[in-house]
Amino acid sequence: MMIQMSGISHQFTIGKRAKEKVVPVLKNIHLQVEKGEIMAIVGRSGSGKSTLLNLMSGYIRPTEGRIVVAGQDVTGLTEGQWADFRLANYGFIFQSFQLIPGLTAAENVELPLVLKGVDKALRKRRTEELLEQVGMAEYMTHYPGELSGGQQQRVSVARALVMEPPIVLADEPTGSLDSENEKSLLTMIRQLNHELGITFVIITHDEQVAAIANRTLRLRDGAVQHPVPVSGSVQGGVGI
Amino acid sequence: MKLGDQLQFVRQNMKRNKTRLFMTILATAMGCAFLIVLASVGFGVQKSIVDRIVGDRLVTSIEVPGKDRDVNDNQGIHSEDIQYFHSIPKVKAVTFKYWVNQPIVIKANGAVIDNDRMLMVDFNAEQQSGTTLSAGRWPEKDNEIVVGYNVFGVNDEGVSKAADRLEQVVKLHVDHYDGGKLATKELDAVIVGVWNEPKREWIEDKAIYIGEGLIGQIEAVTGTLAGEIPYFDETPDPKQLEQRLSEIPKAGEPRQFGGVTVVADKASDVKGISDTLREKSYYVYSVADEVSQINVFFLILKIGLIFVGAIAVLIASIGIFNTMTMAVTERAQDIGIMKAIGAHPSVIKRVFLLESAMIGIIGAVFGTVVAYGISVAVNAGLPALVSMAMGEKLPEGFRFSIIPAYLALLACSISLVVAMLSGYRPAKRATAIDVLSALRRDI
Incomplete structure (x- = not known):
């Protein structure tokens, strides 16, 4: 089991003092992501799918429930512990790429290695490998503003994989x-899932994207609509 | 994240808004330069005044006139005291003067040499303490002597004539009693050196300086300590002579030294040695005691000036605070991205603290260079300006501004600390940036 979320509920408090309003976003979610599978979380806007991902990422904390990732209970981690945990276990791909504009493609990819304190030579080799892998070797010295959306996303994929995380x-x-x-x-x-066995959790509202997943979790109004069973073998069995 | 990478990160960030960075560094440099220049006036005036007070006096010397009679049996300084002074750490030399207690007539080629006293000194100790001769060399043999600067008078240019008498053999007419009658024995001596010129022009040095060997010969002739003998208007009867001689200490008895001066290795050692001597109940006086009173005044003045100067640095710190706050606001998204992928909050904080520290250091270095420039210009230009404007001529070598290395270091440290304090709050704010808000994600 790679990710296990048990009884997860989350609510936001909005409004000013004395006029505060509690908005429940997730209600008693149970979720298990197996090692090496691609799981898609699908739902309309406001269904709570991004909140679920944010809880997995440690950006926010659940109001209720327990989260275990890679065998470690991460529910009560401090901000600093979460930072270390994210660096070691997660790769992130964002909708708007989230590359740092002042850094080149190579520097953006290298950033997690820099944060980890990896040696310069090793960093350079690994960064070049990754950019080669995503077909961006010739754009290493380009800044994000000089790249197309597709190219930026490739760079962000390279950054997500540079630490060889078990989960993306x-x-x-x-x-x-x-x-x-x-x-x-x-x-x-x-391909990455098949060849490297990386576990992917993908938030999408696009059915075509969800179609590559082994399992799809549908959310509606903060609750699981109906879970879809595993399609085919998990460990890279889906094929490309 | 390694320190080298953090510095690289800081450099990249600093390049983003060069104009703002330049202005912030400029403000810090001005504050630092103001602090240094202001305090340097205190240092400069202090040194100029102290130098005038100390004059030619040996600032490392400690005079030891005697011992506290309430504590010690004898007030005088004896050989064992001299030995003890030598044993004190950081003592370079111990000089003394020991008076020959007989008005010995000295003749050269039959003519009497005009002198007012004969003193036994330790020539080696005098050399070590920095005493110089105006001519000749230091004695090496027992019968070699040094004469005072004015013993043979001075020429029209005020230069001692004694230099012309070097290597001249003189005869010391030592009085003593032989068979109850006053007799004179001649001892040969050679003039080999002329003592240095007295520092005060109204003082005349007509002393004859001899070593321990020669005083030993004198004492051997008289049989008394320091060559002292009684004189009578008429030939004394044996009983009367015996009575008077018995009252005089015999040769070989402990000497009591005068003009004892303990010379320290450095001026900074004077206080420690003085304190040690005071603890042992010696009376102590040094120029450093006099100077220390003035130094206390200037210390307070300098602290005041540094405090006023530090206010300028504090004002500059507002610029640093503003710059860093702007930097955090501008880089909120970058910080958010870094936190999102796993940057530890402490790393974010450190990067921003390093940036403000860099501003402080660069500003301080520039400020220090400028301050040195101003100091040189003030010392070169102000005396001329004072002379022109007020018609007063400043003493030669008077310096308005002196920047010791530690003042520059202190100012740089103050700038650095103030810069880091200014950057602390923005740096803390950076760590508190919400990842989701920074990434502008839908929640």
């Missing part, structure tokens, strides 16, 4: 891409 969390990864780049990214995700 992708939030609407194709949301800002055209159909050609979307297809290319999905192919890449399936």
Whole structure:
């Protein structure tokens, strides 16, 4: 079991003092993500799918429930512990790429290694390998502003994989891409899952994206609508 | 994240808004330069005044006139005291003067040499303490002597004539009693050196300086300590002579030294040695005691000036605070991204603290360079300006501004600390940036 969320509920408090209003976003969610599977979390806007991913990422804390990732109970981790945990276990792919504009493609990819304190030579080699792998070797010294959306997303995929994380969390990864780049990214995700056994959790509202997943969790109004059973073998059995 | 990478990160960040960075560094440099220049006036005036007070006096010397009679049996300084002074750490030399207690007539080629006293000194100790001769060399043999600067008078230019008498053999007419009658024995001596010129022009040095060997010969002739003998208007009867001689200490009895001066290795050692001597109940006086009173005044003045100067640095710190706050606001998204992928809050904080520290250091270095420039210009230009404007001529070598290395270091440290304090709050704010808000994600 790679990720296990048990009895997760989450609510936001909005409004000013004395006029506060509690908005429940997630209600008693139970979720298990197996090692090496691609899980898609699908739902309309406001269904709570991004909140679920944020809880997995440690960006927010659940009002109720327990989260276990890679065998470690992460529910009560401090901010600093969460930072270390994210660096070691997660790769992130964001809808709007979230590359640092002042850093080149190579520097963006290298960033997690820098944060980890990896040696410069090793960093350089690993960064070049990754950018080569995602077909961006010739754009290493380009700044994000000089790259197309598809190219930026490839760089962000390279950054997500540079630490060789067991889990990649992708939030609407194709949301800002055209159909050609979307297809290319999905192919890449399936390939990485198949070849490296990386577990993917993908948030999407796009059924085509959800189609590459082994399982799809549908959310509606903060609750699981109906879970879909595992389709085929998990450990890279889906094929590309 | 390694320190080298953090510094690289800081450098990249600093390049983003060069104008703002330049202005912030400029403000810090001005504050630092103001602090240094202001305090340097205190240092400069202090040194100039103290130098005038100390004059040619040996600032490392400690005079030991005697011992506290309430504590010790004898007030005088004896050989064992001299030995003890030598044993004190950081003592370079111990000089003394020991008076020959007989008006010995000295003749050269039959002519009497005009002198007012004969003193036994330790020539080696004098050399070590920094005493110099105006001519000749230090004695090496027992019968070699040094004469005072004015013993043979001075020429029209005020230069001692004694230099012309070097290597001249003189005869010391030592009085003593032989068979109850006053007799004189001649001892040969050679003039080999001329003592240095007295520092005060109204003082005349007509002393004859001899070593321990020669005083031993004198004492051997008289049989008394320091060559002292009684004189009578008429030939004394044996009983009367015996009575008077018995009252005089015999040769070989402990000497009591005068003009004892303990010389320290450095001026900074004077206080420690003085304290040690005071603890042992010696009376102590040094120029450093006099100077220390003035130094206390200037210390307070300098602290005041540094305090006023530090206010300028504090004002500059507002600029640093503003710059860093702006930097955090501008880089909120970058910080959010870094936190999102696993940057530890402490790393974020450290990067921003390093940035403000860099501003402080660069500003301080520039400020220090400028301050040195101003100091040189003030010392070169102000005396001329004072002379022109007020018609007063400042003493030669008077310096308005002196910047010791530690003042520059202190100012840089103050700038650094103030810069880091200014950057602390923005850095803390950076760590508190909400990842989701920074990434502008839908929640």
